[in-house]
Structures are given as structure tokens and as C-alpha cells.
Amino acid sequence: MKRSIFLAAGLLLLNLTTSRVFAQTTQDTTKKTTQDTAKAVTPAVEGASDVVGALASNADYSNALIAVKAAKLDSVLKTGGPYTIFAPHNNSLTTSKLDSLQKDPAKLASILKGHVVSGKYGKKEIVAALKAGKGKAVVTTLDGQTLTLSLAGSKLQITNAAGSSAQVTLFDLIGANGIVDGINGVLLPK
Known part of the structure; x- marks a missing residue:
């Protein structure tokens, strides 16, 4: 036992x-x-090594990346900053439209500079700017134009001085020197 x-x-x-x-x-x-x-x-x-790398990280914005390179803005956007690129989705910048714009690199660069602002405007910063501006915020593009950020219903809308507008559809593709926010249109100048 x-x-x-x-x-x-x-x-x-x-x-x-x-x-x-x-x-x-x-x-x-x-x-x-x-x-x-x-x-x-x-x-x-x-995030990516720079804002151009952040743009390259999402295939839905490959036409915008091609345009940045064709306009030779990639070398500018890879240094300095911080920058925010409001990048048109591939659906809004078709290959045929891109091909025609590539024939005039100066015009292409002008259009693209209207999509890039100095400063870091991710979702958090945009919300803070909208609160401070009581529903509106104004930012300045690389070419000295203004973009007005506002709410259209529950969507963030961006309108340039010419009245061209688009809605933000993607936030915060992060690069070491900035952010890419995706939009559903091209902000055309006057």
C-alpha cells in the first residue's frame, strides 16, 4: 500500500x-x-524610405507614380519635406490621359504640383486642422496655390482654386519624409 x-x-x-x-x-x-x-x-x-516610395507601395496609384517620374518631380519629393501628396487613383488618371500629359512634361509638372503640399497631412492632422478651422482648412501646394479641405457629408473633400474637387479615399501611406493620401479625381488648374 x-x-x-x-x-x-x-x-x-x-x-x-x-x-x-x-x-x-x-x-x-x-x-x-x-x-x-x-x-x-x-x-x-x-513606412517607405520617402514619399515617392510610399506612393509606389500601393498599385492603385501607379499612374500617379508614373506621372511623378515623367514630370521629374521624384527627385524633388525624395528629399526635403515633409510633403503630402494627394494622389489620384488609377481610375481617375487613365493611361490614355497620362500618355497625353507625358507629351508636355511642364504641364504635367504643373498639374502634379497642385496635388502636393508642404507639411504632413495624414488623417490625424487633417481632422485636427478641420476642427481648428470649424470644418474647413486651407493648405498651400508646391506651386503656391491653395487647396481647401472640407467635409462633404462624411467624406473629406479637397477643392483647388479653380473649383476642381475630389474626395479622399485613402489615408496615410507613410514615407520617411511625408504621407500619401489617395483621392478619386484629378485637381485640374484653371
């Missing part, structure tokens, strides 16, 4: 010890895996 009790107590002790060791090993492995995953995700959270 004593042997049975000692044997049962020994098995119970062995079982508890094994369970604790296994649980500790599993917890350490989970911590390590979580830490390794967090390290792997960190560069994506921090």
Missing part, C-alpha cells in the same frame, strides 16, 4: 513538473515568435 501511495505521489509530481516545463517552453517560444514577428513588421509600420 505504501508503495502505491509513493508511486502515485511520484507520478503526480513528475506530471506537474513536466507540465510546468512544457508550459514555460511554450510561453518562451510564443514570446520569441511574437518578438520576431514584431521586428519583421516594424519597417512596414514605419
Whole structure:
């Protein structure tokens, strides 16, 4: 009988010890895996190396990226800043329209400068500017024009001095020197 009790107590002790060791090993492995995953995700959270890289990070804005490069604005936007690009979605800047604009790089550059502002205007900053301006905010583009930000229903609308407008459809593609916000139209000058 004593042997049975000692044997049962020994098995119970062995079982508890094994369970604790296994649980500790599993917890350490989970911590390590979580830490390794967090390290792997960190560069994506921090954003692209620059605002042009942020623009390149989303294929829905590839025509805007092509236009920036064709107008030779990429070299300007890769340095300095911070910048915010209000990038037209591919649906609003068709390949045929882009092809015609590429034939006149000066005109293309002028149109694109009307989509870029100095300063960082992600969603958080835009909301703060709208609150401060009681529903409106005005920002200045690289070519010295103004863009008025306002709410149209629940959507953020951007209107340039010529009256051309578009709505923001994507916020916060982050680059080291700025942000890209996607819009559903092209802001054409006068």
C-alpha cells in the first residue's frame, strides 16, 4: 500500500513538473515568435524610405507614380519635406490621359504640383486642422496655390482654386519624409 501511495505521489509530481516545463517552453517560444514577428513588421509600420516610395507601395496609384517620374518631380519629393501628396487613383488618371500629359512634361509638372503640399497631412492632422478651422482648412501646394479641405457629408473633400474637387479615399501611406493620401479625381488648374 505504501508503495502505491509513493508511486502515485511520484507520478503526480513528475506530471506537474513536466507540465510546468512544457508550459514555460511554450510561453518562451510564443514570446520569441511574437518578438520576431514584431521586428519583421516594424519597417512596414514605419513606412517607405520617402514619399515617392510610399506612393509606389500601393498599385492603385501607379499612374500617379508614373506621372511623378515623367514630370521629374521624384527627385524633388525624395528629399526635403515633409510633403503630402494627394494622389489620384488609377481610375481617375487613365493611361490614355497620362500618355497625353507625358507629351508636355511642364504641364504635367504643373498639374502634379497642385496635388502636393508642404507639411504632413495624414488623417490625424487633417481632422485636427478641420476642427481648428470649424470644418474647413486651407493648405498651400508646391506651386503656391491653395487647396481647401472640407467635409462633404462624411467624406473629406479637397477643392483647388479653380473649383476642381475630389474626395479622399485613402489615408496615410507613410514615407520617411511625408504621407500619401489617395483621392478619386484629378485637381485640374484653371
